[in-house]
Amino acid sequence: QVQLVESGGGLVQPGGSLRLSCATSGSIFSSNTMGWFRQAPGKQRELVAAITRSDKTNYADSVKGRLTISRDNTKNTVYLQMNILKPEDTAVYYCNAVVGRWDGGLGSLTSLFGSWGQGTQVTVSS
Secondary structure (H helix, E strand, O other): OOOEEEEOOEEEOOOOOEEEEEEEOHHHHHHOEEEEEEEOOOOOOEEEEEEOOOOOEEEOOOOOOOEEEEEEOOOOEEEEEEOOOOHHHOEEEEEEEEEEOHHHOHHHEEEOOOOOOOOEEEEEOO
């Protein structure tokens, strides 16, 4: 069974910061490119950041320069540092392994697993 455990969300004011974490099994983490997705109310889930096993990164235009994805291979954990948060960043954030053509951009990547963790809620509001 796939284990993806997200944490670190919360309520933050516009301009604030949060750091999300996603812990998973070693076999999933070490073998795959990992990504952070988000789903806002009434919207489809979207991939916002991804990181390869060799630490190449890619971001959605809407978050570029504000969100940073990283991974700790010793802890089988992927992180999402979120800075200069905006109300439109409000969503439930999920992680998953991703597959697809890396050089095709985030639009060419999709989640590997059909099952998801519980996600972590990020709410940006004054």
